[in-house]
Amino acid sequence: MAVKSSVLPGRILLAFVAAYILLPVAATLLYSLATVWRSEMLPEGYTLSHWAKSFIDQRFVSVLLRTLGLAVVVSFVTLALLLPAVWWQRVRNPKIGIALQMLAAVPFALPTLIIGLGLLTLTGDYLPQAQGTVWLLGLGHVALAFPFAYWALDNAMAAANVRALSEAASTCGASPFATLIRVILPNVGPGIAMAGIMAFGTSFNELVLTQLLVGSRYETVQLYALNMLKGADADYNLLAVMTVINFTITLVLSIAMVSLNGRTANASLPKKAKS
Amino acid sequence: MQRALGDAAPVASRRIAGRNPFVRWLSDWGPALPIIVISATLLILPCLIMVRRSFAGPEGTGFTLDNWQSVLASASAWRAIGNTVMLAATVATVATLVGGPLCWMLTRMTRGWRTLHMGLLTVANNFSGIGLAFGFMAALGTYGMITLGLRSMGFDFTPPVPSGFVGLVIAYSYGFVPMYVLLTLPAMGLVRQDWWEACQCCGASRPEFWRYVGLPMLLPYLGAGWILTFTSAIGQYALPLALSNSSMPAYPLITLDMSRNMLGSLFGSQRMPVMAVILMIFAIVSLLAYRQLLKRGAKWL
Amino acid sequence: MSTPIHLGAITKSFNGKPALSGIDLDIAQGEMIALLGASGCGKTTLLRIIAGLEQPSSGQIHFGTRDVTDLSVQARRIGMVFQGYALFPNMTVRQNIGFPLKIAGESASAITARVNELLEMTGLGPRGDHHPNQLSGGQQQRTALARALAPRPDVLLLDEPLSALDAQVRDHLRDEIARIQKTVGTTTVLVTHDQAEAMAIADRVVIMHEGRVEQASRPEALYEMPASGYTASFIGTRNRFDVSPQGGELRIGGFFRQAAANSAAHQVWVRAEALRIVPAGQGLAVTVEAKLFQGPITRLYLTCHADGLSQTLKLDAPSEGLRGVEPGQSLHVTFDQESADVFAA
Numbered sequence: 001m002a003v004k005s006s007v008l009p010g011r012i013l014l015a016f017v018a019a020y021i022l023l024p025v026a027a028t029l030l031y032s033l034a035t036v037w038r039s040e041m042l043p044e045g046y047t048l049s050h051w052a053k054s055f056i057d058q059r060f061v062s063v064l065l066r067t068l069g070l071a072v073v074v075s076f077v078t079l080a081l082l083l084p085a086v087w088w089q090r091v092r093n094p095k096i097g098i099a100l101q102m103l104a105a106v107p108f109a110l111p112t113l114i115i116g117l118g119l120l121t122l123t124g125d126y127l128p129q130a131q132g133t134v135w136l137l138g139l140g141h142v143a144l145a146f147p148f149a150y151w152a153l154d155n156a157m158a159a160a161n162v163r164a165l166s167e168a169a170s171t172c173g174a175s176p177f178a179t180l181i182r183v184i185l186p187n188v189g190p191g192i193a194m195a196g197i198m199a200f201g202t203s204f205n206e207l208v209l210t211q212l213l214v215g216s217r218y219e220t221v222q223l224y225a226l227n228m229l230k231g232a233d234a235d236y237n238l239l240a241v242m243t244v245i246n247f248t249i250t251l252v253l254s255i256a257m258v259s260l261n262g263r264t265a266n267a268s269l270p271k272k273a274k275s
Numbered sequence: 276m277q278r279a280l281g282d283a284a285p286v287a288s289r290r291i292a293g294r295n296p297f298v299r300w301l302s303d304w305g306p307a308l309p310i311i312v313i314s315a316t317l318l319i320l321p322c323l324i325m326v327r328r329s330f331a332g333p334e335g336t337g338f339t340l341d342n343w344q345s346v347l348a349s350a351s352a353w354r355a356i357g358n359t360v361m362l363a364a365t366v367a368t369v370a371t372l373v374g375g376p377l378c379w380m381l382t383r384m385t386r387g388w389r390t391l392h393m394g395l396l397t398v399a400n401n402f403s404g405i406g407l408a409f410g411f412m413a414a415l416g417t418y419g420m421i422t423l424g425l426r427s428m429g430f431d432f433t434p435p436v437p438s439g440f441v442g443l444v445i446a447y448s449y450g451f452v453p454m455y456v457l458l459t460l461p462a463m464g465l466v467r468q469d470w471w472e473a474c475q476c477c478g479a480s481r482p483e484f485w486r487y488v489g490l491p492m493l494l495p496y497l498g499a500g501w502i503l504t505f506t507s508a509i510g511q512y513a514l515p516l517a518l519s520n521s522s523m524p525a526y527p528l529i530t531l532d533m534s535r536n537m538l539g540s541l542f543g544s545q546r547m548p549v550m551a552v553i554l555m556i557f558a559i560v561s562l563l564a565y566r567q568l569l570k571r572g573a574k575w576l
Numbered sequence: 577m578s579t580p581i582h583l584g585a586i587t588k589s590f591n592g593k594p595a596l597s598g599i600d601l602d603i604a605q606g607e608m609i610a611l612l613g614a615s616g617c618g619k620t621t622l623l624r625i626i627a628g629l630e631q632p633s634s635g636q637i638h639f640g641t642r643d644v645t646d647l648s649v650q651a652r653r654i655g656m657v658f659q660g661y662a663l664f665p666n667m668t669v670r671q672n673i674g675f676p677l678k679i680a681g682e683s684a685s686a687i688t689a690r691v692n693e694l695l696e697m698t699g700l701g702p703r704g705d706h707h708p709n710q711l712s713g714g715q716q717q718r719t720a721l722a723r724a725l726a727p728r729p730d731v732l733l734l735d736e737p738l739s740a741l742d743a744q745v746r747d748h749l750r751d752e753i754a755r756i757q758k759t760v761g762t763t764t765v766l767v768t769h770d771q772a773e774a775m776a777i778a779d780r781v782v783i784m785h786e787g788r789v790e791q792a793s794r795p796e797a798l799y800e801m802p803a804s805g806y807t808a809s810f811i812g813t814r815n816r817f818d819v820s821p822q823g824g825e826l827r828i829g830g831f832f833r834q835a836a837a838n839s840a841a842h843q844v845w846v847r848a849e850a851l852r853i854v855p856a857g858q859g860l861a862v863t864v865e866a867k868l869f870q871g872p873i874t875r876l877y878l879t880c881h882a883d884g885l886s887q888t889l890k891l892d893a894p895s896e897g898l899r900g901v902e903p904g905q906s907l908h909v910t911f912d913q914e915s916a917d918v919f920a921a
Binding site for chain 1: 303304305306307309310311313314315317318319320321322324325328335373376377380390392393394395396397398399401402403404405406407408409410411413414415418419420421423448449452453506509510511512513516517530533534537547548551554555558559561562
C-alpha cells in the first residue's frame with residue numbers, strides 16, 4: 001500500500017525532534033516562573049514576581065516598545081516600497097523581477113555580519129553623520145527583510161493573476177494608481193499580510209545590525225538579552241521573561257504564517273474566477 | 276495575451292512617455308527604483324567596500340597584498356576558518372541526516388499531524404539568536420533543566436561547554452534542522468507514489484526502492500539543502516556570540532574573529548575585511564554549487 | 577507462465593463506503609479482458625486488488641491454483657503498466673526495462689539479451705539509451721509495457737494505458753498492445769473508460785457499475801444484446817424511450833411488444849443507427865433539429881412529440897442517404913422489432 005512510515009523508528013525520531021524543540025522553551029518558561037532552581041529537575045517553587053517586576057522595570061518596558069515600534073515601521077516601509085515595485089514588475093516590466101531577485105540573494109547568502117561591518121566602514125568613510133542613527137538601522141532592516149517580503153508578495157501576485165486584473169481595470173478606465181489601490185491590494189491581501197509578518201519578524205529578531213550600527217543607544221529585545229546574558233549583574237529570571245515574550249511573539253508570527261500559507265493557496269481560486 | 280497587454284497598459288503611458296528614452300526608462304522602472312536603490316546601497320556597497328578594504332593600506336587607501344599575506348600566514352586565522360568549516364559541515368550533515376527522513380515522514384502524515392509538526396518547525400526555525408542561546412542554557416547549562424534532571428536521577432552528567440564544538444553543534448541544530456526541513460520539503464513531492472508501486476510490481480523491496488529510485492532522484496535536492504545549511508551556518512554570529520562567555524571563545528569562528536577585530540581596534544584593523552571576503556567567497560561558491568545541484572536535480576524531470 | 581485468474585466474492589470498502597460489492601470473475605489463461613465503466617465504478621480498485629496494491633476487505637484471488645490473496649505485490653509475479661507509466665526518471669529505457677530482472681538477480685548477459693528482445697518487440701530499439709523525459713508519450717508507453725513484460729509475468733495488468741496519449745497515437749498503440757499480448761500470450765486485465773478501446777482490444781469486456789459486474793461478454797454480444805439498461809446506456813449511442821404499457825402492450829410508432837407482467841414502467845433502448853426514415857404515415861413523426869456531418873456517417877438530432885413522447889432522438893445513417901435532409905424538415909422514423917432492447921424498470 002502507501003509508502004507509510006508510521007513504523008517505530010519514525011515515531012521515535014518525531015518524538016525526539018518534538019522534545020528537542022520544546023525542552024528549551026519549557027525550561028525558559030519555568031525559569032521565568034521559578035523562585036529557586038538549583039538542584040532538582042523542576043524549580044523548588046513558583047512565582048509571578050518576575051513577570052510583575054519586569055512590567056514596572058523602565059528599561060524592560062521601553063526595550064519592548066522600542067523593538068515593536070521599529071518592527072512595525074520597518075514592515076510598513078518595506079511594504080510601501082515593495083508593493084509598487086512588484087506590481088509594476090508583473091504588469092509592465094518583468095526585468096524588475098530579475099533585478100530584485102539578484103538583490104534578494106544577497107542577504108540570503110551573505111552573513112549579516114559582513115553587511116553590518118561593511119555599512120559601518122562605509123558610513124565612517126562617506127557619511128559620518130548617519131552613524132549611530134536609528135534611520136540607518138531601520139533602512140538596514142528594510143534591506144534585510146526585503147527578500148522574504150518580496151517572495152511572499154511575488155507569489156501572491158502570481159497566484160491572483162494580477163496582470164489580468166490590471167488589464168481589466170485599465171479597460172474600465174482606472175488609472176494605474178487607482179488600479180493598485182482599489183483592485184490589486186484587495187486581491188493580494190493574504191500575501192501582503194505574509195510579507196508584512198516576514199518583515200516584522202526579521203526586524204524584531206535582528207541583532208547583528210543593531211549591535212554594530214547603534215549599539216546600546218537603541219537597545220532592542222535581542223540586544224537587551226545579549227547584554228543581560230553577558231552582563232555581570234545579570235538577572236536571569238528577567239531575561240527568561242523577555243525570552244518567553246520573544247518566543248511568544250515568534251510563535252504568533254509563525255502560526256500566522258502557516259495559516260496564511262494555507263489561505264493564499266485556497267483564496268486564489270475564486271479570485272481568478274472573479275476576474 | 277501579448278497583444279491584449281500591448282493594447283491595454285501603454286495607452287496611458289504613451290501619452291505620458293512619448294518618445295523620450297529617459298522618460299520611457301523612468302516609466303518602466305520608476306515604481307521599483309526606491310527599493311532597488313535602497314537595497315543596492317545597503318547590501319551591495321558594503322560588500323564592495325569590504326573587497327576594496329581587503330587590498331587597502333592602513334589608511335584605507337592604496338593597494339597592497341599585505342593584509343591577505345598576513346591573514347594567510349596567521350595560525351589563528353586558519354584555526355578560525357577551519358573551525359568554522361568543520362562546525363558548519365557537521366551541522367549541515369546533522370541537519371541532512373535528521374531533516375531528510377523527517378521531511379519524508381512529514382509528507383506521509385495526515386493533514387492535522389503535518390500542520391502541527393510544520394508549526395513546531397516554523398517556530399524553531401524562527402526562534403533564533405539570543406533567545407535560543409538562553410533557552411539552550413536553561414535546558415542544558417550547568418543549572419539547566421536537563422542537567423539537573425539527569426543529576427537528580429543519579430547520573431554523573433556534565434553538560435557540554437556551550438561555546439565548545441559539541442555545544443555549538445547542539446545549539447545550531449535547533450534552528451538548522453527545521454530550516455533544512457522547510458527548504459527540502461517541496462522536493463519530497465517529486466517522489467511519486469506510483470514509482471513505489473511500480474517498484475513493487477518489479478519485485479523490489481522498500482530498501483531497493485530507495486537505493487535505485489528514491490535516493491537517486493532526491494540526492495541533488497538533499498545536497499542542495501546541505502549546501503544552504505552549510506552556507507548559513509558559516510555566517511552565524513549572534514548565537515555563537517551569546518554562547519561564548521569570554522573574549523577568548525573556546526572555539527574561535529570567522530565571524531567572532533571579525534567582530535573582535537572590528538570592535539577591538541576600529542581603525543587600522545586590516546584582518547577583518549580579509550576575513551569578510553573569505554566568507555563572501557564561501558557564500559558565492561556555495562550558491563553556485565547550489566544552483567548546479569538544482570539543475571542536476573531537474574535533469575530527469 | 578501465463579495462468580488463469582479466479583476472483584471469488586471480492587469486496588472492498590474505503591472508510592465504510594463500499595467500493596466493490598461481491599465481484600466474481602474467472603479469466604481464462606491467455607485471455608485479455610477489459611474492465612470498462614465510468615469513473616468511480618470500482619474498476620481501478622479491482623485492478624489494484626489483483627495486483628496486490630490494495631487488500632480486499634473479503635474474498636479470494638487465485639492465479640491458477642496459487643492462492644495469492646495474502647501475497648505481497650512482489651511475490652505475485654505480475655507485470656503492470658500504470659496510467660502515468662511510472663517510469664523511473666533516473667534510469668534509461670534499457671535500465672527501466674531491465675530493472676525487474678536486476679532485482680530478480682539475473683546475470684548481466686541474461687538481462688541484456690531479454691532487454692534487446694523487448695526493445696525489438698516494442699519497436700524501441702534506437703531509444704534504448706534515452707531517459708524517459710526524452711521520449712514521446714507513445715515511447716514512454718512502450719517502455720512501460722516492455723518493463724511490465726520483462727520478467728515474463730503470470731499476469732499483465734494495464735491501468736488506462738492509453739488515456740494520456742493523442743488520438744492518433746492511441747489507435748496505433750492499441751493495436752500494438754493487442755498484437756504483443758497475443759504474441760506473448762499472457763493473461764491480461766485492462767482497465768479503461770473508453771468503450772471503443774475496450775471493444776477493439778479485449779476478448780471479453782466486463783462492464784462495471786457501482787462496484788458490481790453489470791455484464792461480462794464478448795464485445796459483439798455486448799453491443800447487440802445488452803443485458804441491462806445500464807449496459808445499453810453505456811455501450812454505443814442509443815435512444816431511450818420510457819414507456820408505460822397500455823393493455824399489457826408497449827407501443828412506440830410502429831413498434832409493438834408484450835409488456836413484462838408486473839412492471840408499470842419500461843425502458844426501450846434503440847441504437848442510433850437502428851432508426852430508419854420511412855414514408856409519411858408510418859412510424860413516429862419527428863422534426864429535424866440539427867444535422868451533424870461526421871464523414872461517412874451523418875447524425876440527425878430529431879425532436880419527437882407524438883405517442884405521448886417528448887424527447888430528442890439521435891439517428892445515425894450513411895451520409896449519402898441524408899443528403900436532402902435539412903433542419904426544420906418533418907420526417908417519420910421507425911425501427912425494427914429485433915433492434916430494440918426492452919428492460920422492465
